[in-house]
Amino acid sequence: MAEIVILLAIKKIAFALAKGVVDKASVHFAKYGTQLLELQGNMARVARELRVMHDVLCQMDIRNRNNQVYEGWLEEVQKVVHVMEDMVDEYLYLVGQEHDFGFSFFLKKGFRKPRALLSLNQIDFKVKEIERDLTHLSDTKNRWVTLIDNGDTSSSNYIVKRANDLANISRLLDDEDLVGVDENREKLEKWLADDSKECSVVALLGMGGLGKTALAANVYKKVREKFQCHAWVSISQTYSREDVLRNITKELLKDNINVLSSTTAMDITCVEETLSKFLKQQKYLIILDDVWTPEAFDDLSRALPHNDKGSRVIITTREGVVAALASRGHILTMEALPEDKAWDLFCKKAFPTDANYDGHAELKPFSEEIVSKCKGLPLAIVSVGSLLRVREKTMEEWRRINNQLSWELINNSRLDHVRNVLHLSFIYLPTHLKSCFLYCSLFPEDYLLRRKQLARLWSAEGFIEERGESTLEEVAEFYLKELVDRNMLQLVEMNTFGRMKKFRMHDILRELAVDLCRKNCFGATYDDKCGGSLGVDRRLVLHKLNKDNYQPISGIHQLRTMITLDNSVPSSIISLLCTESRYMAVLELRGLSIEKIPAAIGDLFNLRHLSLRDSKIQMLPKSIERLSNLLTLDLYGCDIHVLPSGIVKLKKLRHLFAERVLDPDERGMRCSRGVRIPSGLGNLTNLQTLHALEARDKSLGHLGELRQLRSLRLWNVKATYCERISESLVQMQYLSFLEVNASDENEVLQLNVCLPNLQKLILRGRLANGALDESPLFQTVWGQNLYVLSLYGSQLREDPLPSLSRLSSLTRLRLTGAYDGEQLAFLTGWFPKLKILVLKDLPNLNRLVIQQGAMVSLEEFFIVNLNSLTEVPPGIEFLMPLQYLAFDQISSDFLTVLEQCSAIRGNWWYTLHD
Numbered sequence: 001m002a003e004i005v006i007l008l009a010i011k012k013i014a015f016a017l018a019k020g021v022v023d024k025a026s027v028h029f030a031k032y033g034t035q036l037l038e039l040q041g042n043m044a045r046v047a048r049e050l051r052v053m054h055d056v057l058c059q060m061d062i063r064n065r066n067n068q069v070y071e072g073w074l075e076e077v078q079k080v081v082h083v084m085e086d087m088v089d090e091y092l093y094l095v096g097q098e099h100d101f102g103f104s105f106f107l108k109k110g111f112r113k114p115r116a117l118l119s120l121n122q123i124d125f126k127v128k129e130i131e132r133d134l135t136h137l138s139d140t141k142n143r144w145v146t147l148i149d150n151g152d153t154s155s156s157n158y159i160v161k162r163a164n165d166l167a168n169i170s171r172l173l174d175d176e177d178l179v180g181v182d183e184n185r186e187k188l189e190k191w192l193a194d195d196s197k198e199c200s201v202v203a204l205l206g207m208g209g210l211g212k213t214a215l216a217a218n219v220y221k222k223v224r225e226k227f228q229c230h231a232w233v234s235i236s237q238t239y240s241r242e243d244v245l246r247n248i249t250k251e252l253l254k255d256n257i258n259v260l261s262s263t264t265a266m267d268i269t270c271v272e273e274t275l276s277k278f279l280k281q282q283k284y285l286i287i288l289d290d291v292w293t294p295e296a297f298d299d300l301s302r303a304l305p306h307n308d309k310g311s312r313v314i315i316t317t318r319e320g321v322v323a324a325l326a327s328r329g330h331i332l333t334m335e336a337l338p339e340d341k342a343w344d345l346f347c348k349k350a351f352p353t354d355a356n357y358d359g360h361a362e363l364k365p366f367s368e369e370i371v372s373k374c375k376g377l378p379l380a381i382v383s384v385g386s387l388l389r390v391r392e393k394t395m396e397e398w399r400r401i402n403n404q405l406s407w408e409l410i411n412n413s414r415l416d417h418v419r420n421v422l423h424l425s426f427i428y429l430p431t432h433l434k435s436c437f438l439y440c441s442l443f444p445e446d447y448l449l450r451r452k453q454l455a456r457l458w459s460a461e462g463f464i465e466e467r468g469e470s471t472l473e474e475v476a477e478f479y480l481k482e483l484v485d486r487n488m489l490q491l492v493e494m495n496t497f498g499r500m501k502k503f504r505m506h507d508i509l510r511e512l513a514v515d516l517c518r519k520n521c522f523g524a525t526y527d528d529k530c531g532g533s534l535g536v537d538r539r540l541v542l543h544k545l546n547k548d549n550y551q552p553i554s555g556i557h558q559l560r561t562m563i564t565l566d567n568s569v570p571s572s573i574i575s576l577l578c579t580e581s582r583y584m585a586v587l588e589l590r591g592l593s594i595e596k597i598p599a600a601i602g603d604l605f606n607l608r609h610l611s612l613r614d615s616k617i618q619m620l621p622k623s624i625e626r627l628s629n630l631l632t633l634d635l636y637g638c639d640i641h642v643l644p645s646g647i648v649k650l651k652k653l654r655h656l657f658a659e660r661v662l663d664p665d666e667r668g669m670r671c672s673r674g675v676r677i678p679s680g681l682g683n684l685t686n687l688q689t690l691h692a693l694e695a696r697d698k699s700l701g702h703l704g705e706l707r708q709l710r711s712l713r714l715w716n717v718k719a720t721y722c723e724r725i726s727e728s729l730v731q732m733q734y735l736s737f738l739e740v741n742a743s744d745e746n747e748v749l750q751l752n753v754c755l756p757n758l759q760k761l762i763l764r765g766r767l768a769n770g771a772l773d774e775s776p777l778f779q780t781v782w783g784q785n786l787y788v789l790s791l792y793g794s795q796l797r798e799d800p801l802p803s804l805s806r807l808s809s810l811t812r813l814r815l816t817g818a819y820d821g822e823q824l825a826f827l828t829g830w831f832p833k834l835k836i837l838v839l840k841d842l843p844n845l846n847r848l849v850i851q852q853g854a855m856v857s858l859e860e861f862f863i864v865n866l867n868s869l870t871e872v873p874p875g876i877e878f879l880m881p882l883q884y885l886a887f888d889q890i891s892s893d894f895l896t897v898l899e900q901c902s903a904i905r906g907n908w909w910y911t912l913h914d
């Protein structure tokens with residue numbers, strides 16, 4: 001775990017010693033060249049020491065997770081590395097200053113030195129001290145810390161042994177432990193027994209503890225005799241190709257002693273040739289259990305010939321990229337057990353002779369809570385059930401276990417199997433993903449993590465490394481995909497065009513991650529039940545506070561991250577953080593009743609993420625201009641009308657959210673308002689998100705200079721601004737989201753621009769000539785990338801659907817007060833990918849026609865406040881069954897018509913028009 005802290009420090013030192021920073025430092029400190037070179041040299045030596053230490057710890061951590069002496073030594077290492085990170089931040093702050101450092105201050109001895117030299121000397125002194133501390137820690141380790149067990153000098157051997165032990169336990173599970181697998185077992189047996197002579201590969205995919213190995217073993221025992229030869233081998237994270245191939249050979253040739261004995265003296269090449277030659281003539285079944293990388297499978301599959309004899313290979317894996325190597329349509333994704341099956345499995349283990357609770361009915365409420373906390377994970381259910389089987393069957397004992405189940409999972413030796421299975425997944429994560437994974441665990445149970453929010457937070461934390469021309473946000477999305485593919489995060493929701501949107505962490509996995517955070521000072525949580533205190537933790541997430549029992553949190557001076565999820569946190573917290581937490585990098589205080597930000601916020605020179613979303617802030621202090629490292633400023637929902645002039649000095653700013661919400665229900669043209677930005681908007685050249693700009697002549701003149709923008713929202717747009725806005729939009733080649741809101745319903749939005757990368761478009765206002773064909777925005781040539789389109793108050797006189805139907809990639813379409821005509825017709829073949837359709841406030845619409853073959857992918861259909869509609873839309877039966885069909889604000893006459901329509905009965909909800 002210390003390798004996470006060390007890696008972040010290495011990255012920061014590397015940045016400080018990069019050419020751009022070195023050149024800038026040479027200019028700033030031209031008079032102090034000798035001292036500057038000495039400091040840079042000392043930093044480079046510390047970085048080299050940390051690189052070696054990082055590589056060593058990546059190996060040692062595997063075998064010393066419960067070694068108290070080793071963990072104590074690691075804690076001291078982390079403290080030193082944290083100080084080094086602070087010093088690098090101080091150095092970068094000095095280098096980044098643009099004002100003159102020439103003023104002086106008096107020392108006690110009475111002479112004067114320039115402040116810059118004094119600061120460099122102070123930093124250099126601390127870096128030398130850190131170098132000495134690292135040397136001392138290395139010596140201490142060699143003298144006192146036993147890092148390697150005398151019986152096992154190989155990290156690889158340790159992992160293989162641990163993985164094999166866990167696999168063997170799973171293979172020996174009884175049939176009674178396999179609950180809720182009937183469908184998967186039947187499908188797996190069918191794939192193995194089908195008549196195809198082609199050699200096929202089947203993959204069982206899922207997070208650790210879902211029962212992949214147990215299911216494979218159960219089926220293997222039943223069907224192996226139907227094959228001419230068969231073998232089972234465990235691969236694990238770190239494996240020897242030679243050992244695996246020899247084990248397969250040994251198992252396959254166990255009845256052929258002469259051939260088997262001859263392979264003993266063979267080198268690996270001859271063993272592979274012998275194995276391949278033997279299998280070519282056989283219908284074989286090979287189980288490759290616990291495969292972690294595609295390379296491992298490719299490495300071994302060369303010895304498994306495709307012999308057209310109906311051979312089968314089964315791989316079990318936690319990695320999506322490995323499962324993708326299976327034959328087409330032969331991936332079996334394991335899921336958590338549903339509630340009823342989880343309950344059955346628990347009862348079999350906890351009450352093997354009394355599954356109906358005849359003698360222990362009073363324990364059922366506690367049992368149900370315990371099962372619920374296992375979240376359908378078979379491994380946890382079996383282990384906890386077995387633990388409770390030998391406990392007293394009293395309400396007091398079961399209440400105690402229920403209340404401290406999290407503690408039991410971490411500390412009870414009888415649940416060590418659960419911890420080891422899940423810990424292997426964490427061990428195998430690359431260091432950069434370990435940081436991201438642990439960060440997710442700081443949020444509450446069942447908390448929905450959002451892609452965009454995590455990307456911004458991880459970037460601010462320094463977790464994201466640059467990769468070619470990809471943005472930090474794009475790399476962060478790739479990290480999320482890796483965590484999902486590795487089954488460390490659960491994908492909960494995708495947007496309508498297939499992009500990951502929301503995630504959740506399994507509760508059992510989260511409990512283990514929280515324990516790792518606590519032991520390694522990665523971060524802490526605080527809530528009104530358990531409280532919370534800081535040791536040397538760098539991050540704190542406040543879940544829920546009780547105002548009556550709130551106790552001030554001690555030890556905040558070392559904090560770099562503070563995130564609040566409860567708006568009852570005292571507003572005084574921000575003043576305390578500004579004065580006590582000098583190195584703060586992430587400050588997320590959304591929803592707090594803060595009315596004023598202290599000027600001291602400008603002293604947080606390391607701040608990269610500041611969110612005051614949905615607070616009562618009306619004005620930012622002038623000192624905000626000193627936050628030169630700020631990447632995200634989130635003021636959405638605040639009552640800020642104009643940003644201070646110094647905002648344009650924040651040249652690293654990537655995301656700016658500053659929008660006043662006047663009507664949360666989004667009714668009318670003035671439901672929200674943007675903010676005014678003083679002259680100099682063009683300085684923010686790194687800006688990717690701008691929500692929302694209040695359109696003004698001066699600000700629009702510089703809008704085209706923001707060429708990195710991906711997402712733009714404009715309010716108060718007048719017709720006279722459209723030409724200038726169009727000229728600016730042409731410069732934004734990466735723009736994927738655009739929302740333009742007119743100042744009132746009479747202003748015409750005429751944007752004569754093609755935006756080939758646009759994915760989402762929202763227009764609120766009247767469109768030119770009452771038709772869509774007039775605007776290049778809706779031309780087929782580029783519109784294939786447009787997935788989401790919302791039109792409000794467009795005052796279209798011509799049916800927009802013929803024009804919109806050419807946008808074949810649309811997945812979401814909303815027409816609100818956008819069409820004044822009487823009929824809309826969805827013809828065959830139109831909108832093949834559309835998933836969500838909203839028709840609202842179309843007062844003249846009296847006929848809606850849907851032909852068979854239109855909108856074949858539609859999942860949700862909302863018909864709201866269409867008062868002229870008096871008949872059930874002809875063809876609506878072609879859309880059934882929809883996941884969701886809603887009629888809202890309808891007349892009582894139309895309600896009667898709907899109730900008589902058998903095609904939609906039971907598929908809809910409604911509210912009467914008032």
